[in-house]
Amino acid sequence: MVLQLSQDWWIHRDLQVPPMRLLLAGWRPGMLWESRDQNAACDPFLRIYWNRTAGGGVVHEGRRIALRPDRLLAILPETPHRRSSTASADHFFIHAAFDSPGWRLPPGVVELPVDRWFRSAIDQILIAAPPQHLIERVASALVATTLCQLPLAEPGRDADLSLLSAALAPFARHPGGWPGTTALAQRLGWAERSLNRRFHQLCGQSPRAWIGSRRIDAACDQLAHGQTPIAEIAIRLGYGDRFHFSKAFRSARGLGPAGYRRLGLAR
Numbered sequence: 001m002v003l004q005l006s007q008d009w010w011i012h013r014d015l016q017v018p019p020m021r022l023l024l025a026g027w028r029p030g031m032l033w034e035s036r037d038q039n040a041a042c043d044p045f046l047r048i049y050w051n052r053t054a055g056g057g058v059v060h061e062g063r064r065i066a067l068r069p070d071r072l073l074a075i076l077p078e079t080p081h082r083r084s085s086t087a088s089a090d091h092f093f094i095h096a097a098f099d100s101p102g103w104r105l106p107p108g109v110v111e112l113p114v115d116r117w118f119r120s121a122i123d124q125i126l127i128a129a130p131p132q133h134l135i136e137r138v139a140s141a142l143v144a145t146t147l148c149q150l151p152l153a154e155p156g157r158d159a160d161l162s163l164l165s166a167a168l169a170p171f172a173r174h175p176g177g178w179p180g181t182t183a184l185a186q187r188l189g190w191a192e193r194s195l196n197r198r199f200h201q202l203c204g205q206s207p208r209a210w211i212g213s214r215r216i217d218a219a220c221d222q223l224a225h226g227q228t229p230i231a232e233i234a235i236r237l238g239y240g241d242r243f244h245f246s247k248a249f250r251s252a253r254g255l256g257p258a259g260y261r262r263l264g265l266a267r
Contacts, residue, residue: 033085044217055089
């Protein structure tokens, strides 16, 4: 869906750019960022920011990194940061989710050069009423190109780990369908102890911790990029009710789901 208002536009679309999903892309001419602190609730999204004009920046680990025409910033998932403006600026942004269970991105902010191809691609979609298919294709290409320059940790070639990664993929996208550790081990024909060991090898955490984090990540996505009622999100993600969902979300993110949505922390 392309949302358009005056010269502003953005898209909400669940596009596949393996191993990422494109969540949101947009253009905000003359945007003035209010100072916003992301330290309290680090989001599970990859953010790609680029300014056609100077005036914005991101502070990470005490260092201010300016947004400027010859550089884009990739803010990696779970990265605490603060963003603000010194002046209004023409701003392009992408949010993407990193779903594949066998891939990891370390937190941080990466500066990448903006080459002629990138500027040409941006210029193609920064026109009046760009066609939806063009926005989607270019935004997907920009995410894929950015991924090629990020410090990805690719899963190993171990056959069992590859099998586990494939088995987890549907639950990375839809964690509400999690069958439980015992049932998953039975599906794979493994002992539960073997599953736990391989799970740690692949994901660096226990099955319970992994599915819990995936549920919270999915909740952040739905709260930040949609209007689904919170009680419905809770049921979709496998929580018994809104109370238990809110308790888990607050424990993980430091604020409740309603506060997360209200403050607009994902933008």
